[in-house]
Amino acid sequence: xxxxxxxxxxxxxxxxxxxxxxxxxxxxxxxxxxxxxxxxxxxxxxxxxxxxxxxxxxxxxxxxxxxxxxxxxxxxxxxxxxxxxxxxxxxxxxxxxxxxxxxxxxxxxxxxxxxxxxxxxxxxxxxxxxxxxxxxxxxxxxxxxxxxxxxxxxxxxxxxxxxxxxxxxxxxxxxxxxxxxxxxxxxxxxxxxxxxxxxxxxxxxxxxxxxxxxxxxxxxxxxxxxxxxxxxxxxxxxxxxxxxxxxxxxxxxxxxxxxxxxxxxxxxxxxxxx
Amino acid sequence: xxxxxxxxxxxxxxxxxxxxxxxxxxxxxxxxxxxxxxxxxxxxxxxxxxxxxxxxxxxxxxxxxxxxxxxxxxxxxxxxxxxxxxxxxxxxxxxxxxxxxxxxxxxxxxxxxxxxxxxxxxxxxxxxxxxxxxxxxxxxxxxxxxxxxxxxxxxxxxxxxxxxxxxxxxxxxxxxxxxxxxxxxxxxxxxxxxxxxxxxxxxxxxxxxxxxxxxxxxxxxxxxxxxxxxxxxxxxxxxxxxxxxxxxxxxxxxxxxxxxxxxxxxxxxxxxxxxxxxxxxxx
Amino acid sequence: xxxxxxxxxxxxxxxxxxxxxxxxxxxxxxxxxxxxxxxxxxxxxxxxxxxxxxxxxxxxxxxxxxxxxxxxxxxxxxxxxxxxxxxxxxxxxxxxxxxxxxxxxxxxxxxxxxxxxxxxxxxxxxxxxxxxxxxxxxxxxxxxxxxxxxxxxxxxxxxxxxxxxxxxxxxxxxxxxxxxxxxxxxxxxxxxxxxxxxxxxxxxxxxxxxxxxxxxxxxxxxxxxxxxxxxxxxxxxxxxxxxxxxxxxxxxxxxxxxxxxxxxxxxxxxxxxxxxxxxxxxxxxxxxxxxxxxxxxxxxxxxxxxxxxxxxxxxxxxx
Numbered sequence: 001x002x003x004x005x006x007x008x009x010x011x012x013x014x015x016x017x018x019x020x021x022x023x024x025x026x027x028x029x030x031x032x033x034x035x036x037x038x039x040x041x042x043x044x045x046x047x048x049x050x051x052x053x054x055x056x057x058x059x060x061x062x063x064x065x066x067x068x069x070x071x072x073x074x075x076x077x078x079x080x081x082x083x084x085x086x087x088x089x090x091x092x093x094x095x096x097x098x099x100x101x102x103x104x105x106x107x108x109x110x111x112x113x114x115x116x117x118x119x120x121x122x123x124x125x126x127x128x129x130x131x132x133x134x135x136x137x138x139x140x141x142x143x144x145x146x147x148x149x150x151x152x153x154x155x156x157x158x159x160x161x162x163x164x165x166x167x168x169x170x171x172x173x174x175x176x177x178x179x180x181x182x183x184x185x186x187x188x189x190x191x192x193x194x195x196x197x198x199x200x201x202x203x204x205x206x207x208x209x210x211x212x213x214x215x216x217x218x219x220x221x222x223x224x225x226x227x228x229x230x231x232x233x234x235x236x237x238x239x240x241x242x243x244x245x246x247x248x249x250x251x252x253x254x255x256x257x258x259x260x261x262x263x264x265x266x267x268x269x270x271x272x273x274x
Numbered sequence: 275x276x277x278x279x280x281x282x283x284x285x286x287x288x289x290x291x292x293x294x295x296x297x298x299x300x301x302x303x304x305x306x307x308x309x310x311x312x313x314x315x316x317x318x319x320x321x322x323x324x325x326x327x328x329x330x331x332x333x334x335x336x337x338x339x340x341x342x343x344x345x346x347x348x349x350x351x352x353x354x355x356x357x358x359x360x361x362x363x364x365x366x367x368x369x370x371x372x373x374x375x376x377x378x379x380x381x382x383x384x385x386x387x388x389x390x391x392x393x394x395x396x397x398x399x400x401x402x403x404x405x406x407x408x409x410x411x412x413x414x415x416x417x418x419x420x421x422x423x424x425x426x427x428x429x430x431x432x433x434x435x436x437x438x439x440x441x442x443x444x445x446x447x448x449x450x451x452x453x454x455x456x457x458x459x460x461x462x463x464x465x466x467x468x469x470x471x472x473x474x475x476x477x478x479x480x481x482x483x484x485x486x487x488x489x490x491x492x493x494x495x496x497x498x499x500x501x502x503x504x505x506x507x508x509x510x511x512x513x514x515x516x517x518x519x520x521x522x523x524x525x526x527x528x529x530x531x532x533x534x535x536x537x538x539x540x541x542x543x544x545x546x547x548x549x550x551x552x553x554x555x556x557x
Numbered sequence: 558x559x560x561x562x563x564x565x566x567x568x569x570x571x572x573x574x575x576x577x578x579x580x581x582x583x584x585x586x587x588x589x590x591x592x593x594x595x596x597x598x599x600x601x602x603x604x605x606x607x608x609x610x611x612x613x614x615x616x617x618x619x620x621x622x623x624x625x626x627x628x629x630x631x632x633x634x635x636x637x638x639x640x641x642x643x644x645x646x647x648x649x650x651x652x653x654x655x656x657x658x659x660x661x662x663x664x665x666x667x668x669x670x671x672x673x674x675x676x677x678x679x680x681x682x683x684x685x686x687x688x689x690x691x692x693x694x695x696x697x698x699x700x701x702x703x704x705x706x707x708x709x710x711x712x713x714x715x716x717x718x719x720x721x722x723x724x725x726x727x728x729x730x731x732x733x734x735x736x737x738x739x740x741x742x743x744x745x746x747x748x749x750x751x752x753x754x755x756x757x758x759x760x761x762x763x764x765x766x767x768x769x770x771x772x773x774x775x776x777x778x779x780x781x782x783x784x785x786x787x788x789x790x791x792x793x794x795x796x797x798x799x800x801x802x803x804x805x806x807x808x809x810x811x812x813x814x815x816x817x818x819x820x821x822x823x824x825x826x827x828x829x830x831x832x833x834x835x836x837x838x839x840x841x842x843x844x845x846x847x848x849x850x851x852x853x854x855x856x857x858x859x860x861x862x863x864x865x866x867x868x869x870x871x872x873x874x875x876x
Contacts, residue, residue, distance in 0.1 A: 116579040118852050120811020121845060125582065128833045128841045129589045205702045209815050212704055213830050228705060232819070235708060235723075236716040243712075246705035253700040325777055350782075358779030365777075370770040375792045375867055384788075385778045420868040436778065 007265045014259025021252055025071040032065035036222045045238040055240035057231060063241055066222045067248050073223045074252065077134055077216075078203035081141035086196050089146050090189070093153025098161050098176075098184055108154070111147040119144045123206065127215045134207075134223075137216040141203045152195045156188040163187075190267030197263055201256035208249050224249050276300040276339075277444050277476040278324065283336035285319050285328065285500075293319045295500035296336075301444075306470060306477040308491035308508070310484060310523075316500040317480045321446050324478075325363050326353040341443060359389045362437035366449040368430035372421040378432045379405065379417030385439040404435040408465060427458035431465060441473055448480045463490045484524065488512060496520050564864050572857050579853060580632075583846045584625055587615070587838040598641060598836045611641070615839070632846075638839045647843045650828065655847060658824035660729065660736075661817065662809050664744045666802070669751030674798065676752075677759025681767065682786065691756055698753025704815045707746035714742060724821040743820040747812050751805055758801040762794035769793075796863040796870065803859025807852050814848075 024031065033052075040046075040060035048055040054063035096107040117125060123140035130136045160166065161184055169179050210216030211225025219226060224245040231241030278301040285294040294316040301307045311317045322328050324338055324345065338345050340361055345353070357363075365371050372381060382404055383397035392400075398417065405413035408431040421429055430450065438445060447466060451459040467490050470477050479491060487494050487508055495505045496517065504517040515521045587594050595612045596603070615638075616624050631638070637647035680691040715723040721741055729736040766772065767790060775785045814826030821827075829844035831837070864870045 113578045116575055116582065116853070117845070117849050118807030118811045120808075120814055121848055121852075124814065124829060124833065125586060125841075125845055128829075128838070128845075129586055130591070132833070201700070208702055209704060213815060213818055215830070215833060228708065232708065235712055239712050239716065242705075242708050246702070246708065249702055249705060250697075250700050253702070254696070257696070257700060327773060327776060354779045354781060356779070357777055363774075363777040365770060365774060367770060371774040373771050373775070373789050373793065374869060376789070384780070388779050388781075388784070422869050433774070436774075 007262050010258050010262030011266070014255050014257075014262060017251065017255035018259065021071055021255065022075060024068055025075050028065075028068045028072055032062075032068045034062035034065040036061060036066045036069040037220060038062070045234060045241070047238075048240055054244045055238065057227070057241045058234050058238065063227070063244055066227055067224070067244055069222045070224045070227060070245065071248065071252070073134055073217050073221055074204055074207060074249070077138045077141070077207040078200050081138045081203050081207075082145060082196050082200045084138070084142040085145040085149050085199075086192060088142075089149035090153050090185070090192060092146075093150040093155075093192070094157050094180060094185055094188065096150070097154040097157025097188070098180055100158075104154070107150070111150050114143065114147045120206070120209070123210060124215065127210070132210075132215045132218060134211075134217040134221070137207055137210050140210075141206055144206075145199050145203070148199065149192055149195055153188065153192045156191045157184060160184050160188040194260055194264045194268045197256060197260035201253045201260065204249065204252050204256065277303050277341060278478065279337075279339045280320070281337040281339075283320065283323065283334070283338060285316070285323055285335075286333045287329075287331055292500050293332075294323070297497075297500075297502045298336075299495060299502060299505065301476060301478060302493075303443075303476055304470065304474050305492040306467065306479055306490050308479045308481060308487040308494040309497055310481055310487050310494055311497035312482055315497040317497045318448055319500075320497070321363070321448050321478065321480050324444075324446060325357055325361060326350075327363075355389070358385050358437070358442070359440045360442055361444045361446065362440075362442040363446040363448065364430075364433050364437045364450050367453045368433040368450075369421065369426060369453070371433045372429060372436075374421055377418040377420055378424065378429075378436075379419075382432065382436045382439055385436050389440050401435070401439070404439055405432070408432070408435045408469075410435075426454060427461060430454060430458070430462050434462075434465060434469070438469060438473070438475065442475060444476045444478065445469075446478045446480070449482070450479070451486060452481075452483070459486070460489070466490065484512075496523065561864070564870075565861060568857065568860050568864070572853055575853055576850075579849045580629060580846070581625075583842050583849065584628055586842050586845065588617075588621065588624075590838070594838060598838060637843050640837060640840050642835055642837050642840075647840060650840070651825070651843055651847055654823060654825045654828050654844075656728075657726065657822050658810075658813055658817070658826060658848070660740065661743055661747065661822060661824060662806070662813050664740060665747035665751060665809055665813075666806065668744060668748040669755055669805075670802065672748070673752040673755025674759050677756040677798075678763050678786070678791070680756065680760040681763035691760065695753045695757045698749050698756075701750070703746050703750050703812050704819050706749055707742065707816055707819050710742050710746055724819075726820075726822050739820075739822075743816050743822060746816050746819075747809060750812070751809060754805055754808075755798070755802060759794065759798050762797040763790055766790045766793045792866065795866040799859050799862050799866065803856055806855045806859075810848050810852055 038061065040056060040062075042060070043052070043056045044060040045058055046052060046056040046060070052062050052064065054067060057063055057066070092107050092111070096104040114122075122144050123137070126140040126143065127136055130139070166179060166183055169183055170176075174183075207216055208223070208225035208228070211223040212229045213225075214229065217223035217226055227245040228242055231238065231245075235242050280297050280299045283294055283297045284292050286292045297316075297320060309317045309320065319328065319332075323332075323334055324340065326345065326348065328334065334346055336346070340356065345356060348356075372378065376384075379398065379401045382401035383394070386392050386397045386400055387394070402413045402417055405417065410416060410428060410431060416424075421432070424432065430453075434450075445466070450466070451462050454462060463486060466477060466479075469475055479486070481487060491508045493505065493507050494511050496503045496511075496519065498519050504511070504515070504520050506514075506516070511520065512524065515524055590597060593608075595608050595615070595617065599607055599611060612618050616627055619627070635648055637651065639646055640650055643650075676691055676694075680687050711723050714721040722739055723742075726739050727735045772785060772790065775789055780788075810826075813824060814829060816822070817824040817826040818830050825844045825847050829841055829848075832840035832844060
């Protein structure tokens, strides 16, 4: 009973924080106190004050406004990367798990090949080829997560396909497509949703990391990783330039993690998602 | 002196209904004493109480004496001296009872070395002898094989060898044959019987299977709802069951039913309160 | 025993296709660049003659198949090509950079295992407050991005306490103590997240093994809790822990790319990032190749260790 309550609380808290961050991201132009590009030459590296709660950065830009604007690209990249990966992974995993045999072998081998490089290296390799930018970062993150999500979908499809009612509806003469769409897919999706939520947290970290290296979101678009890179050299003199963007990442990551953990308890009691 | 005696033993796990309720019983040296009952009757809880293997939430009252020595309330180090030395215990699923990463021989030798300064070469020699005694062919070579390379029946023999390695006075066997097919069941029961005769080991055999009772037990206690209902010699129990529950249990047993007849079902409305408990030492 | 050898051979044979695919990916890096990669590399002020020369030097004027065969042949002879900015042979560059990356990732993993495994065992067998404490560490260890943790560590240990240098590097062989002083912060930065993962895995694996029936039988044999834990439970939890450590080496190598840049450590990761910014494709290729090879070899080694720890894996019986 108390476990149930705490599960719901986790999901609600995760969703609430994410919704808040989402609203901030969308409404940034209206709620940000300053233009994120406006320079205050007199106030360079000014400490947090009433006028500038998070202080000013090395060029005299308002850190709070930049953090609010940065959430846009952070959330956009992480959520769309995971969404793209999920949209591709679901049919692949479904086909592999449901049909098995050579279909499974072909899909699984192809996915294995996408895992020959460690995730970060894979992202960087793609960026090396296509050039830096937030669109390429999104694509790179999606490619990293595609095989992981497809594997989860494949495993949970295997489990569901083995259940009696699936064999039963086939025996009653339903077509493969019908069985897949109306029986297998809806019941096999749970673990993928869980995994996608957990991966969104890592996607956000990854985007920030790439932008920190100068390989993700490019200036002048404000991004959390980019802010951290800009402030790196003045860390000791103006720590607020580094502290607040980092805290924003941690809060967003925790919200995704909380949501994922709560969803896991509801949708993936068997632990198919890693 | 009895090897094992229970006096008014009760076990509770928090709730109001005790898992074991006022059981008194004496097990005589050298006998195979069967405790028979359905799952949930408290028979395994009773067995685990002897070894001090109940979870920390269990409250045990009464007295359990092994060779005249009280074991309830002993601390862990003292219990460890008893476990595997004076009292051995084997469990239902032999495959799950063995560490899959250790060789079977080392798991037998481990029991020997846990209870006294024995050099590894000697422990190994004794383990091989035990493997031969329980009927593992080619024992010296198979000493270093891991469990999954043995069949289920062979694994149960190895578990028995590992349990009795220190020649315990009492062997508690909790459903030792439930996971095995009928042929293997008979072989494992014959092995337990043979060990009992050659080493004088007393055996407490926990089972839900009246066929097992009929095969090897000298005396039997019937448990239901945590109470010991009846204690009788095995032959008396089958010929003249005195308790109504026992009669129902016997009637529901396919081994004793006439061919072609419908098996009676034990009515679910048996209530523990309505059943008289067995006297402390009738037998 | 022969089963073990067959398992090792089978697993080694399995890495060959992986190495092949990886080499293809690395080979294609330069070939997949949209437009003319040589133009991109040299910039728009380069003459047509320069472009043609470099194209020929890189072998880009031949067929893809010939290019790959020549490239692989050169690699196998130790010829990794030249850095197009500094014109230094890449084999020399790699020889300088690899030890830094090895030291950084090796020490981080060592530290993470040294903390994560014992704490995980403790959490699995310990009481409520131990669990709460380690759970908090796990959640934050995973949620805090490593590069931001690194920045905060610099803020504390350089900015406030002034006990450690913020960035820089000196080779271990030249000045061991100075080297370690430079390494403390980057190594800790990488180790915290890893320790959290390893702790979580160890805790889960040990808890799962403690609940298995053979542990009850070991207690019934009269073994002490210490002996059961160290002789049996850890041995059985080992494969899961080693598997995760193997996977985390990949994460660690990825993290090293960022941390090397953050702390100005001259490792392979920084080589790659600088290479990308300079459109220095041959150098990027060699860096990616080096890290990917380490990753594949480490995966092989962890699988072999798992097979050795769990005889059922080597026998092909599954788990």
